[in-house]
Amino acid sequence: DAGVTQSPTHLIKTRGQQVTLRCSPISGHKSVSWYQQVLGQGPQFIFQYYEKEERGRGNFPDRFSARQFPNYSSELNVNALLLGDSALYLCASSQRTGGYEQYFGPGTRLTVT
């Protein structure tokens, strides 16, 4: 079975630009969560979506937004990029919301110059 997939793998953007990251969960999983990981730290929670509805939001500015589609795939959008947005963006898939196991995709490495 395919695991969580994310695209693109790497991305280089300029300050002020906008970026869209994509994620496809494991087949049968209905919940997608997004995390940001900067070097040397654990992942930080950004959003969780379940059945196309936002179930939770972390402490990130409104420049960050996301959505989930009927096929349970998800997009994370970041507007007005800052240098500090450079990080590994991880998508995690779980069967449903709640304390279920979350499986991470390979991530998208975003570099803002």
Add this chain to the structure above:
Amino acid sequence: QKEVEQNSGPLSVPEGAIASLNCTYSDRGSQSFFWYRQYSGKSPELIMSIYSNGDKEDGRFTAQLNKASQYVSLLIRDSQPSDSATYLCAGTLGGTSYGKLTFGQGTILTVHP
């Protein structure tokens, strides 16, 4: 106090030894706990989940949870050089019913031949 805190590393053990990784959490309402392994440049990989007090064994890995003392640990028996990675402790802390994962900062483990 950080919500999830891991013992400071890095941790270095010889091949064949037992590696012990520890994690404490601040919220008594926390329900579910997970250990992830992250190789350099890769995304976190789920290796253990634990939901109730006591021990849970899976191959060379044993997770221990003590909710009264608010700590979680991971033991790796017969450590191998391939176990060298950063180990991340994560929990779904109380008050977040949707299952947001809160991570510790990670412990770097090196297993030397």
